[in-house]
Amino acid sequence: MSVRVGILGATGAVGQRFIQLLDDHPTFDLAAVTASAESAGKTYREAAKWRVDTPVPEGVAEMEVSETTPAGIADDDVDLLFSSLPSGVAAEVEPAFLAEGYVVSSNSSNDRMAADVPLTIPEINPSHLDLIEVQRDERGWDGALVKNPNCSTITMVPTLAAIDEFGLESVRVSTLQAVSGAGYSGVTSMEIIDNAIPHIGGEEDKMETESRKLLGEFDGAEVALHGADVAASCNRIPTLDGHLENVFAEFAEDPSPEDLREAMRSFEGVGDLPSSPDQLIKVFGDDEPERPQPRLDRTYADGMGIVAGGVQTTDAGAKYNCLAHNTICGAAGASLLNGELLVEEGYV
Ligand SMILES: NC(=O)C1=CN([C@@H]2O[C@H](COP(=O)(O)OP(=O)(O)OC[C@H]3O[C@@H](n4cnc5c(N)ncnc54)[C@H](OP(=O)(O)O)[C@@H]3O)[C@@H](O)[C@H]2O)C=CC1
Ligand SMILES: N[C@@H](CC(=O)OP(=O)(O)O)C(=O)O
Structure with a gap:
């Protein structure tokens, strides 16, 4: 099974870790990378100041960076989004993707303590993922939002x-x-x-x-x-x-x-x-x-x-x-595991 994924905030410190972890992932294929308006339209290599200790994967370097809106990734046929935006930006932008039916595994701190948002570490509390049903009822969207902790x-x-x-x-x-x-x-x-x-x-x-x-x-x-x-x-x-x-x-x-x-x-x-x-x-x-x-x-x-x-x-x-x-287990790796849990539990 192959799942097409995107990264919101792909050029940042955590976004770069996502790219490193998604390289050669058995299930996830990276199909979209987004960042701020200043980066949109550039190739990933031009937009990102790469600081991770392995090279930018070849397939990613020439990807075009999209703007961080549902319209920006509309043609990419994405099944699952990872989010590593500044929390103030995420608070505004994530709901727009959720309203469009996207499933979002987010590392940003907004909404972590919201009563209808699962905050999960798959090894610790995977059953909390079913808060998604409560969330869908309350927010009226088809999307799903899961957060990993600080x-x-x-x-x-x-x-x-x-x-x-x-x-x-x-x-x-x-x-x-x-x-x-x-x-x-x-x-x-x-x-x-x-x-x-x-x-x-x-x-x-x-x-x-x-x-x-x-x-x-x-x-x-x-x-x-x-x-x-x-x-x-x-x-x-x-x-x-x-x-x-x-x-x-x-x-x-x-x-x-x-x-x-x-x-x-x-x-x-x-x-x-x-x-x-x-x-x-x-x-x-x-x-x-x-x-x-x-x-x-x-x-x-x-x-x-x-x-x-x-x-x-x-x-x-x-x-x-x-x-x-802190940026692998504590951030991108934690969101990645939540993405894998979403797939395993049939939310993707
Ligand atoms: N660093 C860490 O160890 C950890 C970080 N986090 C959290 O993860 C999130 C990301 O952190 P980090 O990667 O360090 O942050 P960075 O500042 O390094 O990266 C931020 C990313 O968001 C994009 N961005 C910024 N503003 C906007 C905007 N207005 N619209 C769209 N995209 C925007 C940036 O794009 P551009 O390059 O174009 O500016 C970049 O891709 C934060 O919420 C942070 O609190 C969580 C745990 C650990
Ligand atoms: N505040 C953490 C990193 C971070 O961004 O945390 P959070 O995901 O809760 O915003 C640190 O400084 O090490």
Whole structure:
């Protein structure tokens, strides 16, 4: 089966990762790339300042960039759209595609917490995808919108899902986030070299709310947020890719470090999609307490997996570190998996 896909915002940092991940994909054929009005009409090679560490795929380099409107891609016969637009732009543009009946797997943050929009990580909460039926009833469109979470949230949530069996009650997390998360022009070198910035606008609220929706129960009509209370502190540091996070968790039960490591290691989640890693969470033992590290561990499972380590327990609960590649597992790869889930569940 072949599915024709398009990318909205294809020239950006996340758009380029989509192009890299779609090259040689077993099911998806890239049929349309869009960007801003300044890029529309140019070839992809002319429009995109390519910064990914593999070459622009030949078939993509000469594609014409379309404007980001349903009319712009009307002739491309696209079955599924991936969206990596700035969230303000996405909030205006995505509804126009949905009204035209397009199925959209979006990485942009608008509407992630909307009650009728599935926020999914296929290994964690695939059943939430059926919120699409509620969405279609309420919004009156034939299209379908699914979102993946924020990159810092997606780094932590699979580990929490794995250890929720011990009765997760409280989560405190402090992040060390790479500069690519802010986009190429997001943080200047003068701001970040020899420095750390203890604030990332909106990020803490996203981690605190999105994580509870992802871990929540869907009853066929709505998602009840998970009962754990979550507090986050988000920090930018001068690494290029890979968000590292220090998590402190409290449970109803009293798991040992080995219980927690084993729960993470053996966590298979649900679902097995073409781009799913064989083992979602890699866990370092207490013989390697200095891992995970961004430079050494962000490419685990081709950037699609989570790496954890430093698992310890104290009277105040458990603590551990986790890490993921923010533009692959945390962004384009997450949307790609949701696209594969949409196909598997018959929405495409
Ligand atoms: N970078 C990261 O690690 C992560 C990013 N995200 C989110 O993904 C989204 C994309 O981020 P990122 O790739 O870094 O952003 P970039 O700024 O690198 O890319 C933005 C893309 O959107 C296009 N665009 C900008 N304005 C318009 C417009 N008015 N109409 C149509 N297209 C437009 C740009 O086209 P052009 O080249 O023509 O300007 C470009 O293709 C954002 O919502 C971001 O918050 C999420 C998780 C992680
Ligand atoms: N804010 C994230 C990246 C991002 O764009 O997140 P979101 O998809 O929630 O907008 C970071 O700085 O690392």
